Amino acid sequence: MSKTRIRVGMVGGGGTAFMGTVHRIALRFDDRYELVAGALGSNPDKSRADAATLGIAPDRAYGSWQEMMEKEAARADRMDAVIVVTPNFLHFPVAEAALKAGFHVICEKPMTTTLDEARALAALVEMSGKGFFLTHTYTGYPMIRQAREMVAAGEIGTLRRVEAEYLQDWLAEPVEKTGAEGAVWRTDPAKAGAGAIGDIGTHAYNLAAFITGEEPTHLLAELSSFVSGRKVDDDAMILLRYGSGAKGAILASQVLTGNGNNLSLRVYGDKGGLEWWQERPEELWFTRLGAPRQLLRRNGAGSTAAAIDGSRVPAAHPEGYLEAFANIYRDAADAMDNPALTVPVPSVVDGVRGLAFISACLASSGQGASWVPIEN
């Protein structure tokens, strides 16, 4: 075969876990990867069985991620990269081991459960020279990338305000008590690190920076746990101050009935505004001061280079979440193939920023919701 694909091993993502399936579809999307190894869960036997159903060879279906790191490192046809789709508290040790063994890392967010771990990982990445890719899915949407290019090109002028919302309702009831998939570890402070701010707030925070190119310096966070007995925050109202004088608000909640995965970003400058809703990801609203609102569509009239590059099908043939994910995988592959390349994929630096955000939210909330600096 004249074509070389990147060999990857996956940690976590066994069984019917949502994110494991998503990562696997994304890696097959553009045929740039080959899934050759796996340590798919905490139960060794189940891990190996799950690997078999995915077509992983028996000798590379591992019982633990430690075993995978050790044995793969010793193979001539060793894997090139590790995909980390475990609960949050394992991100750090797995990524650390992978980097130390000389593998690239593709890692779910939030990058770690503490800011210290995040900083340690950043140092390790720097030393290792390997690629580190943080799957902030939503940065893979073509219209998000277009928004970023339009802001950079001055289309909205000087930034004034950011409004970011990430609203869900799947935790409106204490579903963790009935063992709902994904809810148990996400509401366990030891395994998740934080609640809504970590699970979805970091996405909104990351996206705001991705689009505007600006990082806030201070924040104030009013965190709540509306569901009785819940041990982590399930609702957050966060205000942001930027060094430039811009301001922002992030509203993140997992208990607002009627919201599925209602992530939205609206950014306004002194010359125009851009608005995007994740549930209709093909559409980007753009308004120039004094002009009619324009509805920009992926790959349609008015597309920027990034939106065209990120599109696989013509305008109005809807793409979605998996395509966004696949863009991140595709770009990560480009960067692994050519380390000199700059790709629009969140890095370990963004991972540190995410933890600094979570850390500042907790600090602010602990002080009765007062202003605190964000210490990246």
Add this chain to the structure above:
Amino acid sequence: MSKTRIRVGMVGGGGTAFMGTVHRIALRFDDRYELVAGALGSNPDKSRADAATLGIAPDRAYGSWQEMMEKEAARADRMDAVIVVTPNFLHFPVAEAALKAGFHVICEKPMTTTLDEARALAALVEMSGKGFFLTHTYTGYPMIRQAREMVAAGEIGTLRRVEAEYLQDWLAEPVEKTGAEGAVWRTDPAKAGAGAIGDIGTHAYNLAAFITGEEPTHLLAELSSFVSGRKVDDDAMILLRYGSGAKGAILASQVLTGNGNNLSLRVYGDKGGLEWWQERPEELWFTRLGAPRQLLRRNGAGSTAAAIDGSRVPAAHPEGYLEAFANIYRDAADAMDNPALTVPVPSVVDGVRGLAFISACLASSGQGASWVPIEN
């Protein structure tokens, strides 16, 4: 004629001022009022000329509101009520004089420019026994009244979160410097009392209370003036705490390009959620926990009594802003005709609450955006 109409005199609203026209259409809407007197502006000659074009008899076209109060009080066919549509700083003296002369008052919001004035007016209304109606327009929308009834009926359960936005863009540039109508006095602290928080923030604040039936006890306000040289706030991010444990956010801005009059209210409880956007006022989204989203339409399937009562045309024949305004006028007429009646029109008590909100916003902002109590 077998029909008796309420005789009204208007203060302010001459020339092409937007709000004067709106009040006059609203009072004619249901044929419950007769405009018999006017002191329509600060220039006596122009006031009288404007009155003539509105069909007001020459002897009741007054040069000043003081003159109107005095002469009308002396007539056998004296007016019954005074409509106050002046810039904010005149609301108090005009309303005070009207109540003292024994006239009902229909008054624009914010009710006064200071909390002290507001409290004084409340005391005066109490003593006078006359009706006082505050034209928080948006409470007149049938779907807002339906939302209020649905919340009261327990449809969303115990309140958790309020999200209120009121976003505009007409002050995105320093239009007050070019004398744009309505912008000059609205950005003059002496005449307006406050900026966005008073002009639009009070609407959002009032509406949140109108729908939920709960008043917050504390707030935190981050106010900004994004336009260089502007003397009042043009952007506000406000967080709310309720005694019940509920939380809320109000985002009010007049500088976010692409937003016309983008007022929205979303309220969520432990059993469901309700969402409404002013620019599509005929639609109310309702989601019960675990059920599909429903689109409720004015006067359509699922309508409550208030929505039907507030409708003049069948479902899907759009009603709008003027119909909402007319509902307030119609209900005020009912209440003037029958003082024992309770009508869903904001009162002097709501006016005090509005000023307490503005006052608390300024206090919080003055302390670097920290939490302060709201002192009604």
Add this chain to the structure above:
Amino acid sequence: MSKTRIRVGMVGGGGTAFMGTVHRIALRFDDRYELVAGALGSNPDKSRADAATLGIAPDRAYGSWQEMMEKEAARADRMDAVIVVTPNFLHFPVAEAALKAGFHVICEKPMTTTLDEARALAALVEMSGKGFFLTHTYTGYPMIRQAREMVAAGEIGTLRRVEAEYLQDWLAEPVEKTGAEGAVWRTDPAKAGAGAIGDIGTHAYNLAAFITGEEPTHLLAELSSFVSGRKVDDDAMILLRYGSGAKGAILASQVLTGNGNNLSLRVYGDKGGLEWWQERPEELWFTRLGAPRQLLRRNGAGSTAAAIDGSRVPAAHPEGYLEAFANIYRDAADAMDNPALTVPVPSVVDGVRGLAFISACLASSGQGASWVPIEN
């Protein structure tokens, strides 16, 4: 009073009939009319009682429209115009009598129940020199008038296709059997002349011509009566051919569940397209070939003169059905005051075209849905 208002008498529209209320609100809207006389129903006593509740003087509350014509004609302060809001079959005799007595006429659509009557009325209007105004409500919407101006200005180029839909669901069941208001006479061939094609199809047909400035020459109509026992069509699929080579489709139905008053017009030329939905009347979508879609808003950026002239409140303060109706009344008043003026209100000529449309639909349907000429 320095102001003169047009004196009107109303025929039909008593009790709680929807359209009577609509006409009365519209005539009060801009204070250009005074309702001085009425023959509001077929029952003389009830007609007089209804008139009293509307504030009409006892001596001008008539028991029949014949009586009204006769007595008003003899008064010194006689009415200036007659408003016809009866069931369809009375439009002709009432309008005829009014014109012969020298009154202007404001008439509901469809203008008559037969094409012969329509032509006779047109001849009479011509002879009489009086104004005749057909209340095709939807032509009063500012964005419809803007669409018309944009087409005339060449914004969409040479017309290719018209898509007009008018879909409702209120007749999805045989509600006429239970005496539902408005349904009984509308489904009686003798009183209505036709079903959906007359009640709503004519609106769509009129609007297509209003916007495009072109009249089709031939049509083909597939008419159905889906509800068992219904005596008129309740669903129509109509194809149009224009002399210019343009084509069109009109889909009109009163039995499609989920549609409230879903009237839409989409017109496409070789340079662009315009799209409008009545249930969101403030929005007009405009796309130039090769450019992003633009959302034009009433009185907002990109407004034409007609849209601004037809607006009473700023952009994004929704106007609706009643404001559209009021625009027709306001413009009719202008035309009555100044007969030399051209106003964008449908005339007796449009009324004839409407009946020619209905007549052609019935002819085509009678021939198994084949192409027939439209004979205006």
Add this chain to the structure above:
Amino acid sequence: MSKTRIRVGMVGGGGTAFMGTVHRIALRFDDRYELVAGALGSNPDKSRADAATLGIAPDRAYGSWQEMMEKEAARADRMDAVIVVTPNFLHFPVAEAALKAGFHVICEKPMTTTLDEARALAALVEMSGKGFFLTHTYTGYPMIRQAREMVAAGEIGTLRRVEAEYLQDWLAEPVEKTGAEGAVWRTDPAKAGAGAIGDIGTHAYNLAAFITGEEPTHLLAELSSFVSGRKVDDDAMILLRYGSGAKGAILASQVLTGNGNNLSLRVYGDKGGLEWWQERPEELWFTRLGAPRQLLRRNGAGSTAAAIDGSRVPAAHPEGYLEAFANIYRDAADAMDNPALTVPVPSVVDGVRGLAFISACLASSGQGASWVPIEN
């Protein structure tokens, strides 16, 4: 490897052709297929080069589809199925050869260019016992499959009306003259067979049958070629009659500016209505007679088995066109693995119906747009 994948060879789809890429992403999506052979274009050298870039082994990168059929048939590890993504006129000979050589066929629509070919192919499939899958993409959308299940379950009652639209604008200008990709052969009668009716009309026609479970018996078609010099229809207005008494309209056009890929299906019965728009494929509107409109979301509350089965990610994480395509591939794989299984993928029978539709459209149009029977 414990997993067996279906081996496929592709005919057509080389270079940057849109549909080839789509088919390849779809076949990788669920890892059920392996692309082992290809004859990707009409130029042998380019075909082989394109195959190499896709990772096809040199000895299976063929210069022509005839060569592929011959050599693959002789291999021990021969391919299992052929994917046909050529221009329309080659569908028949390629599919015929594949079936005769004992391969399953996955074929683009329209199935052939003439009804005779379609019938011949149907006979051949019957004889061969091999699977034949027609990629009517839109049937793969979960909400379309849910609509089908809801209609079958009686949710809308007895069918009354179908409204299907498929509107595009990419052929609004004579782009075939400038050699625009895909436009040249699609507007060549010899290669495409028909214009808009074949390219997009068949999708709408197929989808209507897929959802309703009813086939119309007669149609009437008004076809136009609005672009000067165009040799095929670029606009079609089609009326349908069903044996049951139901009626339908299909509007298909490729010249209506502002429409990207605006396919919609609305079906109404005597108990309810269902409405779906392809550009927002995650949403299905459902209205029961007399009840509020409900917005059903893929994999959300109210989902049917088919919608859940067709979903890969949770509700509100948008899926789109490629996921719909992948569903067809996944289900075809199920059927190839287990021929006894019934899967909701269009078959050769649907292919014949599509050609009968095209044939009837041309016949009706040739007779001045009169009613003709549809002869499957």
